[in-house]
Amino acid sequence: QVQLVESGGGLVKPGGSLRLSCAASGFTFSDFHMSWIRQAPGMGLEWISYISGSATSIYYADSVKGRFTISRDNAKNSLSLQMNSLRAEDTAVYYCARDIPASAWGQGALVTVSS
């Protein structure tokens, strides 16, 4: 059974940093590209980052480029998102998702940026 479990969310002050993790199981992790998708409170879905299975291709939305870094550890079946210089508008639930078309999603991790 495919499972994605995010962790690392929490409350952080503007300008601060946070690292999200996504533990994958139930499939061959290295065979799939992965994405982070976020949803601000009461709002729609925003794709923010993509990483290929071998980590040779990485893309970011303009809204997070230069501040967020996606990475993966295929030996540990783990996906990460390092978030720096956080802003109030980064407040959202962050989902990790498998492949395009995001055939599997985690339960989400809430990140709140507030002073």
Add this chain to the structure above:
Amino acid sequence: DIVMTQTPLTLSVSPGQPASMSCKSSQSLLRSDGETFLYWYLQKPGQSPQLLIYEISRRLSRVPDRFSGSGSGTDFTLQISRVEAEDVGTYYCMQGLQLPLTFGGGTKLEIK
């Protein structure tokens, strides 16, 4: 970036009645090999989104056959032949033709 536009914002439907929602893209989602990268998701209240339909009309095996997708190029439709209470939530379309992946703003389905 490809802009995805969904209408209506809200749909209120009685149980057993049909429902239809639209998704339009700012450019064609047809790739040169003939594939069209348009997907539909349902986010039930308090849950993560779940993929319902991929490549316009291909339904996942767990998705009831009352759900159907259609369209081509830039205009797409998700139809529910007979709405049930468990279908409530927000439906999103997404294009997977190019990065950045982009979602429509969503259509919220309510039961009358």
